[in-house]
Amino acid sequence: MVSERLLRLQNASENGLEQLCSLEACLQTRQQPEMYHLKVLLLLVIVSAMGGTLQHGLNMSIINTPSVYIKCFINETWLERHGTALEEHAVKAIWSVIVSVYSIGAVFGALIGGHFSVKYGRRNCLIFNNILTIVAAFFVGFSRMARSFEMILVARFLYGVNSGNGMNVHCMYIMECSPKKLRGIVTITTAIFISLGKCLGQIMGLREILGSESVWPLLMSFNALPAFIQLITLPWFPESPRYLLIDKGNRALSMNALQRLWGKRDFSQELEEMQAERAAISSEKARSVWELCRDPSVRSQLLINMMMSFLIQLSGINAHLVHWMPYCSMVIIFAYVFCYGVGPGELNHTDRTDLLGLRMDYGRSPFCNLHGHYYIETFKALSPACTMELGLI
The missing domain is CATH 1.20.1250.20 (MFS general substrate transporter like domains)
Structure with a gap:
């Protein structure tokens, strides 16, 4: 009996090792x-x-x-x-x-x-x-x-x-x-x-x-x-898979582009999501810039983006250094970062995208994709000349 049990344990261990090897190879x-x-x-x-x-x-x-x-x-x-x-x-x-x-x-x-x-x-x-x-x-x-x-x-x-x-x-x-x-x-x-x-x-x-x-x-x-x-x-x-399916309606080319970019797998779920998005926007016509400015549903987002760009320009990033520019730059930069943190920056952590009325095409807020760019460009306004003028370095 003992020898039979030992033989079974040995066979089980060998099978387990074979499964582990096959899993590792996979x-x-x-x-x-x-x-x-x-x-x-x-x-x-x-x-x-x-x-x-x-x-x-x-x-x-x-x-x-x-x-x-x-x-x-x-x-x-x-x-x-x-x-x-x-x-x-x-x-x-x-x-x-x-x-x-x-x-x-x-x-x-x-x-x-x-x-x-x-x-x-x-x-x-x-x-x-x-x-x-x-x-x-x-x-x-x-x-x-x-x-x-x-x-x-x-x-x-x-x-x-x-x-x-x-x-x-x-x-x-x-x-x-x-x-x-x-x-x-x-x-x-x-x-x-x-x-x-x-x-x-x-x-x-x-x-x-x-x-x-x-x-x-x-x-x-x-x-x-x-x-x-x-x-x-x-x-x-390859061309953008989303463009090939949503704008051109070619499912085969979109699948081919996905496989060339992401690997040889089944992307039926991704294609179905893009197909649903295509059906949702098929009834909407393309808007001009003037129509976008007049649309009240996106007015708050448009104003936030305009104020961000406006404050970056006022920070002195593109201006020559004058005696009052370092102080103006410091105040505006910290005001910008503060307003961003209590505003759209907070949405990246709480995922409360419904507050801004955003339609999520990519699974995350556009601010989440772009806020790093805004921070980088804003803090580059703190040039060595400005910080030396203020005595920070």
């Missing part, structure tokens, strides 16, 4: 494709940012270094054309137009971004958007050779259109291509790439690289390099 086979598709998603985030928020960061910082050279170029060009030099205030006025026309182009690009992303798709919109950057780089790169500062003006406007369109479509594309559990952290990368673009622009603007007087047109056309990289690499990635 887990390893599952982990390998998951790691592979995480790498695919990481590559998608990097490639999509090259024509999205990275371009905005580059345009914000790359214009600072050659400012003196461009002003001299404006004066020299005017002198060659008319025989008289421009006065200092006239040169500053032209330079101010060159700098500010970028924002005008960004507004135009943001307004057309939604229409083109629905008509042509998120990925194709980003691909075509790179053509604007390359054309703008061509204009500014040959501006000194053509002796025309107007070409710089046109290039800055096209850069603005590219950034306004690219920032919106870039955010939509990576959100719709990422799983729900990674959607928040993937969206935060948009702010990271803005900072990386600013850092890259400052590095390229060093005198030892492209910041000298002889090569400033190359510095101003540096945006073409990341745009060209995205132009040749992004077509290898």
